[in-house]
Amino acid sequence: MSTGAHFVLRHRWWVIAFWLVVLLAGGTAAGQLQSRLSSDFSLPGQEGSETQAQLARSYGVSADLGYLPVLTAPAGRPIDRADVTAVANRLRTIPGVRVLDYGTTGDPGFLTEGGHSTFLLVYGPQPAGFADPLAPTVDRTVKAAARQQGLTAEVTGYNQLSAGSDAGDDGGLSVLGETLIGALGALLVLAFVFASFLALVPLLIAGVSILATFLVVLGLTTFTDVSFVVQFLIALVGLGIAIDYSLLVVSRWREERARGRSNDEAVITAVTTAGHAVLASGITVAISLVALVVVDVPLIRSMGFGGMVIPVISTLVVLTLLPALLSLVGPRVDRPRIRKEAHVSRAWSAWARGVVRHRWAAAAAATAGLALAIVPVFGLQIGQAGSDSLARSGVAHDTLAALGAGGVGSGVLTPMPLLVRSGADASTVAAAARRVPGIRMAVVAPPGRDGVREVVVVPTRETVDNTSVAVVSSVRNATKDLPGYVGVTGRGAIVLDYQRAVFDDFPYVLGLIALVTFVLLVRTFRSLLLPLKAVLLNLVSVAAVFGMITWFWQDGHGSNAVFGIAATGALTFWLPVLIFAFLFGLSMDYEVFILARMREEYDRTGSTAYAVEHGLGRTGRLVTSAALILFFAFAALASAPGTDIKVLATALGAGILLDATVVRALLVPAMVSLFGKYNWWLPAGIARLLRVEPSPLVPDAVLPAGYEADPHPPTQPTADREPLVPEGRP
Known part of the structure; x- marks a missing residue:
């Protein structure tokens, strides 16, 4: 350097x-x-993603249902099939739009109880950003066409409910x-x-x-x-x-x-x-x-x-x-x-002295706080927000509620496109899917451009998180051995794919990252215990943050009050790994800042108590200020469009504050004080292997009252110096 x-x-x-x-x-x-920049969420090599790509080639649409129009006949009469066909045909004039409906298929699964209303499954191309530019056109077209047939129409759907839950x-x-x-x-x-x-x-x-x-x-x-x-x-x-x-x-x-x-x-x-x-x-x-x-x-x-x-x-x-x-x-x-x-800062030095004096109480209080924050993490759900966690009012919410009152479950929001090769019997595949428990209907669509046929499978309940996607696996298992089977896609299938691609192997990745970080910190701190403590505390701190955002966002105890957004019901599948990676690194910043200064003060004096007091006295204000700066940055990030980015910003901001206060200002100095001379030990063999100076295990120095370390120490401390006043000597 x-x-x-x-x-x-x-x-x-x-x-x-x-x-x-x-x-x-x-x-x-x-x-x-x-x-x-890309907005691609695909998973090459996974069935759901590969099937989605085939669907886009064959039909030119996204696997996610874009719009769910609901047509209602005047009171006293059932819906007429010809009227539905007329409305659907008007929608088909919109470039890039594909429609499945009761009028074309005659499938009674499209009807509510009593046949008074029907829904249409309307697909469109994948939007490139947060907003869907086609949504206003679909809304105007379906309402105008419905009026001409003497029907009323409203549009709901997962995206419409999401927009209603987040004005941003x-x-x-x-x-x-x-x-x-x-x-x-x-x-x-x-x-x-x-x-x-x-x-x-x-x-x-x-x-x-x-x-x-x-x-x-x-x-x-x-x-x-x-x-x-x-x-x-x-x-x-x-x-x-x-x-x-x-x-x-x-x-x-x-x-x-x-x-x-x-x-x-x-x-x-x-x-x-x-x-x-x-x-x-x-x-x-x-x-x-x-x-x-x-x-x-x-x-x-x-x-x-x-x-x-x-x-x-x-x-x-x-x-x-x-x-x-x-x-x-x-x-x-x-x-x-x-x-x-x-x-040194008088306030932070006094704080450090208090922590050292009451180290057992400080460690217990910090540990209890972290444990309390971790508890909600055991209810963490991975996937996407459920419909009951999105809009609580508005047209999209009321329309979905009306469908529910008519006996149509929320599964219409997340149909599963199932593709069958050209020449295969799609009706046999549809019949097999229809027999799976939890399936409302399975409809064979007209052939795509390359002859591939789509079977649209509609579950009774929406498939958006790890508690509701079992039915997707059941449909796959019931149809995968039939002739012509290509694959199942849709929201639930993508959730399953992300679980396999990301979370199955992530514990091994986490272990590797922790090991590499530990080795790096051993070289930095010239210690075995300090890096081990740093890595373990970081993992505990990240777990506490996941518990906090589960409570705040998934369970909705803070999201509505702060952002006006209902409980999400789950964390989007790509968020946990991103939050972990950034928080694990950013939190370690403060550990390095504080412990590096403590190590420097210990090398000057040989006293752990002095190292804690003066190390925290020199870095406490800086770490707090640095945490506030990052918090302001993440608060600004929370104003970005999209609930997922708000969740990310909230997690990072809360994690930084938790880490800089409870962990680094309370638990770290308490634990360093408790470990005493063992903090600084690095055996000669390991030191040679890592090409750093060894740090032998020596008694802690007891410094006289009012002692101040040499204000001009050598920039490279020696490892073999004796403590100024060995323990037990006056």
């Missing part, structure tokens, strides 16, 4: 010029990136608007931390990091699909990470300046110490996102590639551009010097 810092200072103008060019190129890339689905702030809101919140925190114009420097670093990341991701789109979600992550996660890393380095630079070092000496020391923690943290975040890359799902893998770029670029900018700027203009912009860095 010291060599790199000297290199940057010797070539500071070249470094600044390089990043200036990247900044300009990144600004251009940001404008081009959105059109290159068609709008929301742009990526730029959200970034500006996050940046404003960050500026307020930085102004409090630095109380000088130095607060603008981390924002400048964040701006360069974000645009540089956009540039790299634009290059990635030429080789692989990148999800549209990545643009939000780059802007807001990138903003928080770059500022957090800058905050740590700049604060250490100020601290060294306050101790009397020259400006360049302070820069080099800051990069050597705080910069080392930043490097370890950036690598840890990037490693955690490997969990996304190795999952064989294009959507999740693209998020992993895009996400990995964020900490890597932020770390690179912070360790190169930031030292160059501090060397050139740092002292000039550090005005007025209202806040000093010469001494």
Whole structure:
């Protein structure tokens, strides 16, 4: 680190010029990136996804039901088949629309009890974004056609219910608007931390990091699909990470300046110490996102590639551009010097002393809080929100309720397209599917462009999460051995595919990530116990966050009050793995920041109590401020369109606050204090293997009251020094 810092200072103008060019190129890339991003949720190699692709080739429509119009006859008479056919034919004039109905098929399953109403299954192409541009046309056409036949018509459907539950689905702030809101919140925190114009420097670093990341991701789109979600992550996660890393380095630079070092000496020391923690943290975040890359799902893998770029670029900018700027203009912009860095924070030092004094009580309280937060996670459902968790009022809700009153279950929202090869007997397949318990009807559709036939299987209950998709497996098992069977698709089939593709192997991926992170942290902390504790606490912290969002979103105890969105009933299948990957890495940031400083203080003094007090005294305010900055970024992300992104933002924001308060400010110092001298032990054999200095097990030092460590310690602590005052000696 010291060599790199000297290199940057010797070539500071070249470094600044390089990043200036990247900044300009990144600004251009940001404008081009959105059109290159993908909204593909396919799962190549999985039956549901492959069948969906075949359906699109044969019929030109999505496997998900787009619209569910309901036609109702005047009171006192049943629905007329010819009237239904006339309305359906009008809908068929809309390009890209495909209709299955009672008039064409004559299947009584389309009718409510008494035959007073009927529903139509209307499919359209997959929308490219959040809003469906075809929805208003379908709505106007079906209502106009129904009036001509003397019928009334309303349109419901899963997408219509979702739109009714989230008014933000068609709008929301742009990526730029959200970034500006996050940046404003960050500026307020930085102004409090630095109380000088130095607060603008981390924002400048964040701006360069974000645009540089956009540039790299634009290059990635030429080789692989990148999800549209990545643009939000780059802007807001990138903003928080770059500022957090800058905050740590700049604060250490100020601290060294306050101790009397020259400006360049302070820069080099800051990069050597705080910069080392930043490097370890950036690598840890990037490693955690490997969990996304190795999952064989294009959507999740693209998020992993895009996400990995964020900490890597932020770390690179912070360790190169930031030292160059501090060397050139740092002292000039550090005005007025209202806040000093010469001494540790009295408030955080007092807090640390209190935690050390009452470490058993502190550990017990933190553990109880985490356990309470974890409890709801045992009811976590994976899939998509159920209809009863979407709109509670409005036309779509009332129309579905009317169908229910007529004996038509919510399964009409999630029909299962089942494809049969050309020449095979589709009616035999339909009959087999119809005999499966929980199936309302199975209708053979007209042939597609290549002769493939579709059998539309409608379940009694909707199939949206892991508690309701068993009927999809039953239909597959009942039909897969029949001649001509191609596959089953639809919402329920895709949920099953994601469960197999993502969650079956994810525990092994999680174990691998935890192991690699543990090894990296052993090198960083020169300890066996501290990395083990860090990894285990991170897993516990992430579990607590999943419990919180289960309670908040799935069960609806906070979503309606805060966002006006009803309980989701389940977490969308791609969200848990994304939340885990980002939270595991981001939470580890604060662990690295705090424990790296504690390790440094212990190497100076040999006292665990001193290391906890002064380590937390130096980093407590920084970690809290960094957490607030990331929280503001995620609060801005929560204004993005789409409930799924709101859930992601809520999970990351809550996780960061939980981790920075209960875990890092309470449980970590309590546990370090409890473990005492065993925190710092690294046997010589393992140290040689990892090419770091060993850390022998020695008694804790007992320091005299009022002792202050050497304010100018060597930048590379020695591992073989004896404690200043061994335990048991006066």
